[in-house]
Amino acid sequence: MTEGVQLERGATGKRYEVFHTDCAARDTVDHVTSRWGVWVLIALQNNDLRFFELRDSIRGISEKMLAQTLRALVQDGLVWRVVEPTTPPQVTYGLTEFGRDVGEPLRDLLGRITRRLEPS
Structure with a gap:
């Protein structure tokens, strides 16, 4: 069998071997389905939020874990980030x-x- 579920084509036509540990698609799935990634994506569904608003809306998340989760989701292209110079x-x-x-x-x-x- 040369092709199966684990071999998917992305929008660019590039093949993703999602069961391989070095696959970029697998990294994104890991970030989305991490303990806090799911909650961040759900919390941002209705509104854009500032860091502390997001932290307060997700009970139990530490600032450190929120920052790490957001950094990964921004890097994956799922979340955008704007810094106001105040x-x-x-x-x-x-x-x-x-x-x-x-x-x-x-x-x-x-x-x-x-x-x-x-x-x-």
Whole structure:
């Protein structure tokens, strides 16, 4: 078998061997599905947020983990970042078109899960 699920073509026609540890697509999936990546993408679905607004909206995340998660998602092209030259600097984050495309099914998944759970 020369081609299977693990061999996918991206928009550029480049092949991604997603089961290989050095695959760029695998890195992006790892960042999206990380403990905090999912929550960042869901939190940014409706609004662009400043760093501390994002931190406050995701309960339990430390500033360090939020910064690391955002850095990875920005590098992957899922999240954009704008720094306003104020003192202290104000940093705002939002989803790119790619981030919205990836984040929408995550929000849908969360909705499906919460509809099936009993009210707490």
